[in-house]
Amino acid sequence: MSPEDRREAIAEATLPLLVEHGINVTTSQIAEAAGIAEGTVFRVFKDKHELLGYCVHTALRVEPLLEALQAIPRTSDLEALLRAAADAMGDHFRRSGALMHALAASGWRPERPSPDEEQQWHQRRLEQARLTTQAVADLLAPEADRLRVAPRTVAGMFLGLVFTDQMGRRAFGETAPASTDELIDVFLHGVLAR
Structure with a gap:
């Protein structure tokens, strides 16, 4: 999977969690929803704030x-x-x-x-x-x-x-x-x- 495809997949898995939990969603919840190890989240995004920004960008496309x-x-x-x-x-x-x-x-x-x-x-x-x-x-x-x-x-x-x-x-x-x-x-x- 390309890095951009990985970012997309993580964002798509995160969006429903953000609607449910807001910023209180944990990276372990995100990893579980995306079917990846928690460390992978931080190999793809530098931090949770960057992930949130990417999710907002994805949702508004x-x-x-x-x-x-x-x-x-x-x-x-x-x-x-x-x-x-x-x-x-x-x-x-x-x-x-x-x-x-x-x-x-x-x-x-x-x-x-x-x-x-x-x-x-x-x-x-x-x-x-x-x-x-x-x-x-x-x-x-x-x-x-x-x-x-x-x-x-x-x-x-x-x-x-x-x-x-x-x-x-x-x-x-x-x-x-x-x-x-x-x-x-x-x-x-x-x-x-x-």
């Missing part, structure tokens, strides 16, 4: 979401396309949100990045948002003649709605996001009674 969006079967049923996209995005937001919540609740505070690192992080997030918006726009492109605005505009609005519903409602005291069906219905038909 957009590539699995893009693959899920690209795998959605193309259909002329616009509601089905949006439902599948909302489900894929919801899964991604829930996983990354659960990790970040567990880490913050257990006292983890990331190191303050340098201005250059912060700028690079910001640029990466913008690129990830662009790629995700484009993937949803590509999904909707065959239905462009049914849309009042361009597929890319629809994709941006839809992403904003799904993200806010998944991640922002707790800030307003809501305990759970709307159902996917409610979200799609409001997005396509508005909030007014028919």
Whole structure:
């Protein structure tokens, strides 16, 4: 196994443990979950803090979401396309949100990045948002003649709605996001009674 594959395997085994235990997870728990000796963790990562940072980076990667969006079967049923996209995005937001919540609740505070690192992080997030918006726009492109605005505009609005519903409602005291069906219905038909 290559060093990068080993890092990935350890991170994948660690992520569920971080959601469960936060930063209180032990390296022996990590080693057991990964099926490796505890010393291997420290041959791959210089310390637990580096492992946590790598896990956060892994959880926030957009590539699995893009693959899920690209795998959605193309259909002329616009509601089905949006439902599948909302489900894929919801899964991604829930996983990354659960990790970040567990880490913050257990006292983890990331190191303050340098201005250059912060700028690079910001640029990466913008690129990830662009790629995700484009993937949803590509999904909707065959239905462009049914849309009042361009597929890319629809994709941006839809992403904003799904993200806010998944991640922002707790800030307003809501305990759970709307159902996917409610979200799609409001997005396509508005909030007014028919």
